[in-house]
Amino acid sequence: MKKFAGIVFLFIGISLSAQDDGESLLDLLGEEETTNYATASFKATRIINSPSIENVSEGVLDFRISHRFGRVNSGAQEFFGLDAATIRLGLDYGITDRLMVGIGRSTVQKAVDGFVKYKLLRQSTGKKNMPITLSLYSSMMINWQDWPEPERENYFTSRLTYTYQVLIGRKFSKSTSLMLMPTMVHRNLVDNTSIANDVYAIGIGGRQKITSRLAITAEYYYVLPDQIEEIYTNSLSVGVDIETGGHVFQLHMTNSLGMMDKQYITETTGEWGAGDIHIGFNISRVFTIKDRNKDKVEKKKEKDDW
Numbered sequence: 503m504k505k506f507a508g509i510v511f512l513f514i515g516i517s518l519s520a521q522d523d524g525e526s527l528l529d530l531l532g533e534e535e536t537t538n539y540a541t542a543s544f545k546a547t548r549i550i551n552s553p554s555i556e557n558v559s560e561g562v563l564d565f566r567i568s569h570r571f572g573r574v575n576s577g578a579q580e581f582f583g584l585d586a587a588t589i590r591l592g593l594d595y596g597i598t599d600r601l602m603v604g605i606g607r608s609t610v611q612k613a614v615d616g617f618v619k620y621k622l623l624r625q626s627t628g629k630k631n632m633p634i635t636l637s638l639y640s641s642m643m644i645n646w647q648d649w650p651e652p653e654r655e656n657y658f659t660s661r662l663t664y665t666y667q668v669l670i671g672r673k674f675s676k677s678t679s680l681m682l683m684p685t686m687v688h689r690n691l692v693d694n695t696s697i698a699n700d701v702y703a704i705g706i707g708g709r710q711k712i713t714s715r716l717a718i719t720a721e722y723y724y725v726l727p728d729q730i731e732e733i734y735t736n737s738l739s740v741g742v743d744i745e746t747g748g749h750v751f752q753l754h755m756t757n758s759l760g761m762m763d764k765q766y767i768t769e770t771t772g773e774w775g776a777g778d779i780h781i782g783f784n785i786s787r788v789f790t791i792k793d794r795n796k797d798k799v800e801k802k803k804e805k806d807d808w
């Protein structure tokens with residue numbers, strides 16, 4: 503009996519000690535192991551042009567301004583491209599932490615686009631071990647330019663282009679993140695029958711953090727051979743992310759003028775070696791539309807009142 507009482511007191515002592523340390527006995531036995539998810543692999547929902555594996559949180563609206571100047575090699579007469587400018591305005595919204603939607607309007611081709619992105623897998627350690635984050639992304643773009651041949655019969659569907667991507671990313675450390683982006687672009691209308699409607703490409707992107715508020719980013723899209731016209735080249739962009747409290751400022755250089763998926767993946771004409779470089783920037787400003795913590799408090803209050 504004394505031995506049994508000693509065991510009981512020993513058990514109680516261990517439990518109290520574990521509680522004092524902020525742990526339970528189950529923690530000591532490994533039965534309450536938590537799952538730790540990787541966060542901030544990229545600081546924004548876009549690397550530069552390309553979507554990243556990051557989403558805005560549930561109930562958060564992200565207002566994005568993307569600005570692209572003319573080519574640097576246009577010379578002093580054009581102030582090295584700064585006299586010319588194109589812009590895209592976008593609104594991204596988090597329906598849940600995993601599901602995000604967005605719309606945008608660009609001066610290039612007078613285009614309108616919309617997208618859906620769903621985070622299928624999340625990189626994590628602990629109770630759930632997942633080495634990567636995987637998101638599914640789909641977008642549609644409408645080209646609102648005047649028809650080049652308005653006298654012939656034109657169809658609205660000819661204005662449409664669809665993009666499908668699998669975004670595979672991993673945060674290797676607090677400073678380094680990499681992504682792969684297998685991509686298919688479907689163009690409803692092409693110039694002639696010798697040109698493919700479906701274009702397959704593979705993208706790679708990365709982020710290297712320099713300080714707590716500064717990071718270098720880059721992305722490159724390789725289009726598989728014999729799919730686009732010879733005048734088009736692969737898109738390469740490099741930039742710097744600067745976090746300034748309420749928003750992220752992205753300063754970059756790229757050979758792509760267009761900022762929508764179809765435009766920079768399949769319609770880039772610039773050559774870096776020839777100085778066909780556009781300086782640009784993205785500004786992101788987030789607004790909390792739905793306060794989840796407030797909703798939880800109100801639901802708890804309703805339950806208590808009931």
